[in-house]
Structures are given as C-alpha cells and as structure tokens.
Amino acid sequence: MQHLLGAHTSIAGGVSKSIDRASEVNFTAIQIFSKNNNQWNAKPLDAKEIKLFKEKLQQSNIKYVVVHDSYLINLCAKDKTILKKSRNAFLDELQRCEQLGIEYLNFHPGAHLGQGEEDGLKMIADSINIAHSFTKNYKVKSMLETTAGQGTNLGYTFEQLRRIIELVDEKERMCVCIDTAHIFAAGYDIKSIDGYKKTIKDFDDIIGLDLLKCIHLNDSKKELGSRVDRHEHIGKGFIGREGFTIIMNDKKLLHIPKILETPKGKEMKEDVENLKVLIDLIKNDN
Numbered sequence: 551m552q553h554l555l556g557a558h559t560s561i562a563g564g565v566s567k568s569i570d571r572a573s574e575v576n577f578t579a580i581q582i583f584s585k586n587n588n589q590w591n592a593k594p595l596d597a598k599e600i601k602l603f604k605e606k607l608q609q610s611n612i613k614y615v616v617v618h619d620s621y622l623i624n625l626c627a628k629d630k631t632i633l634k635k636s637r638n639a640f641l642d643e644l645q646r647c648e649q650l651g652i653e654y655l656n657f658h659p660g661a662h663l664g665q666g667e668e669d670g671l672k673m674i675a676d677s678i679n680i681a682h683s684f685t686k687n688y689k690v691k692s693m694l695e696t697t698a699g700q701g702t703n704l705g706y707t708f709e710q711l712r713r714i715i716e717l718v719d720e721k722e723r724m725c726v727c728i729d730t731a732h733i734f735a736a737g738y739d740i741k742s743i744d745g746y747k748k749t750i751k752d753f754d755d756i757i758g759l760d761l762l763k764c765i766h767l768n769d770s771k772k773e774l775g776s777r778v779d780r781h782e783h784i785g786k787g788f789i790g791r792e793g794f795t796i797i798m799n800d801k802k803l804l805h806i807p808k809i810l811e812t813p814k815g816k817e818m819k820e821d822v823e824n825l826k827v828l829i830d831l832i833k834n835d836n
Contacts, residue, residue, distance in 0.1 A: 698735035
C-alpha cells in the first residue's frame with residue numbers, strides 16, 4: 551500500500567482548478583478551502599463548477615480530499631454576534647462539502663477567550679450539534695484538528711478532543727486530524743521514538759486510532775511545548791527528519807492521508823520538495 555500524500559492546494563479560479571494543480575505535481579491527497587477563507591460570506595457554488603470538480607476528481611489519481619474551514623470561524627466565541635456568524639458559516643461549510651461530494655470538513659475547535667475550558671468545550675459541541683441537526687443524512691464528517699494551544703485555543707490535548715466528541719450527539723459524524731507541528735508545540739514529543747510511541751498510544755487510548763482520518767505534516771518553527779503555532783519546512787524545524795522518519799515508517803499510519811501545510815509560493819515547488827524529503831525517509835520494507 552502506498553502513502554496518500556499531497557498538500558493544501560489553491561482554488562483560485564474555481565474549486566475544480568485545485569484538481570488541475572494537484573494533478574500536475576502528482577498529489578494523491580489534497581486539502582482545499584471551499585471558498586475565500588478570510589470572508590464570512592461567499593457566493594453559492596456554481597452547479598457547473600461542482601460538476602467539473604467531480605469529473606476532474608474522478609479522472610485524477612487523487613484518492614482523498616478534505617476541506618479546511620474558514621479561519622474566521624470560532625465555534626465557542628464569547629461575542630454572541632461572532633458566535634452566530636461562526637455557526638452559520640460552519641453550517642455553510644458542511645453544505646458546500648456535501649455539494650462537492652467531499653467527506654471531511656477539517657476545523658480548529660475554537661478559542662474560549664476567557665470563558666474557561668469546560669464552557670468552551672461544551673459550546674463547541676453545541677455548535678456542532680446545531681450544524682448536524684440542519685444536515686441530517688449528510689455523508690460529510692466533522693473533523694476536529696489538534697491545535698498548538700496558542701492563546702485560549704482549545705483542542706491542544708487529546709482529552710479536550712475526546713470531551714467534545716463525548717458531548718456531540720451524532721458521534722458517528724466525528725473524526726480527528728493530527729497536525730504534527732501543533733501537537734509538538736502542545737507538548738507531545740514526536741521527535742524521539744519513545745515519545746512518539748507514547749503519543750500514538752495515548753491518542754489510541756483516549757480518542758481511538760479508528761477516528762484518525764488525516765495527518766497534517768508540518769515541521770515546527772518553535773520548540774517542544776512552546777504552545778506557539780508556526781509551521782516550518784520538513785526537516786528544517788524542531789521536529790526534524792528524525793521525527794518524520796518515525797511517522798513515515800509507522801505501519802499503523804500507512805493508510806492515513808498525509809497533507810502538507812508548509813510555507814510556499816504559487817508555483818508549489820516547495821510542496822514538491824517537501825514531499826520528496828518525506829518520500830526519501832520511507833524505508834524499503836514499508
């Protein structure tokens with residue numbers, strides 16, 4: 551079995567253009583936005599563009615697509631106006647995924663902004679429950695992403711993610727994405743073999759590896775436990791080649807799609823270089 555590998559890919563010119571860009575550089579997995587990620591509102595997806603996206607995807611070698619929601623969304627916002635906007639935008643993101651036939655919507659849980667951890671976690675679950683109640687029978691799953699714990703951001707411990715899932719009514723619609731830079735910054739040592747094994751065992755014990763549906767492969771510009779979210783090119787940060795060698799050769803994670811969110815320009819050459827580094831780390835018996 552081969553790794554499913556790729557990167558976050560631009561939708562400039564329409565969502566279907568992401569398939570063209572990803573195919574040019576031989577991605578087998580991609581992450582996209584479904585709209586402008588820095589605006590609350592977006593035009594509805596065009597029926598022709600939806601059809602074109604699905605056709606191009608079917609004809610490509612891309613086996614996995616995940617949408618990342620807007621960075622504006624905070625599902626436990628303290629301000630009621632922002633919370634309402636966030637909930638509406640999150641619902642819109644689920645609807646856009648369903649229209650495109652994309653199975654996963656990845657999102658950061660939210661920042662409690664002083665309300666407290668438990669109240670924040672409950673509010674996130676409430677927000678998800680509201681969105682799910684309006685999207686009955688949807689195939690798309692809500693994918694919680696691990697965070698670095700910067701500021702009052704929640705989701706930087708496996709226990710916090712488990713708590714959200716416990717409070718969600720439709721648990722079968724929940725899954726998780728591990729971001730390597732985020733968990734490292736949050737204090738999970740994935741650079742050493744012993745630390746990595748403990749991290750994966752803890753994830754399995756607390757959440758369950760069956761719920762892990764994506765990994766964001768990012769090196770970290772900041773040290774272990776810094777609680778600062780800064781992505782770096784593979785092998786050039788504090789996780790280093792050592793950590794990514796362990797990840798790329800873990801047979802338990804072989805089937806999990808792995809997607810880069812490392813810094814890059816429009817030409818995507820950095821993505822190609824980072825993927826080459828990752829592929830070179832794979833040992834022949836894997």
